[in-house]
């Protein structure tokens with residue numbers, strides 16, 4: 001039988017509160033972390049250019065954010081270094097514009113000067129070449145290092161007292177390489193579930209596993 005810890009916590013809290021017992025929790029400012037490996041979002045046009053006309057992406061695994069999924073498809077990316085990075089996962093659903101999210105480490109391998117950007121803000125970013133089984137696409141922009149961000153539902157936004165687009169600081173106070181991340185963007189939407197997203201460089205630097213927890217701090 002699967003035990004849902006959060007459901008038990010909520011039930012215990014309700015019982016205590018109906019008895020007038022104050023419930024103090026110091027975990028209310030904790031946020032679970034999702035580590036994003038390098039990945040590609042594709043436009044419909046580029047799906048067809050890389051995989052063939054009429055091709056549809058094949059969902060493999062649901063991601064934590066509702067509606068988002070990892071696909072079976074993987075692609076090769078090549079930058080000016082001509083050193084390819086293979087097996088880069090495609091994430092669905094299709095988007096308006098193709099976007100390749102890499103780490104700083106990847107940018108050195110590719111020799112691409114990718115800036116740190118919010119997802120979707122790709123104006124003026126470098127492009128690269130994407131190789132698929134049925135074709136090759138060279139994008140002239142869309143290669144970014146995703147900024148550190150926290151997805152929140154509107155209810156989470158209220159609990160954390162933050163608004164969409166605001167920036168917070170985050171304490172990594174677990175493990176042997178504790179640190180603090182500044183200027184972490186908060187993104188609030190009914191489509192989001194509470195989770196902080198960092199790339200593999202950030203996660204590896206502090207030894208944070210996927211599902212590890214960090215703390216939102218005021219200063």
Ligand SMILES: [Zn+2]
Pocket residue numbers: 149151197
């Ligand atoms: Zn994200």
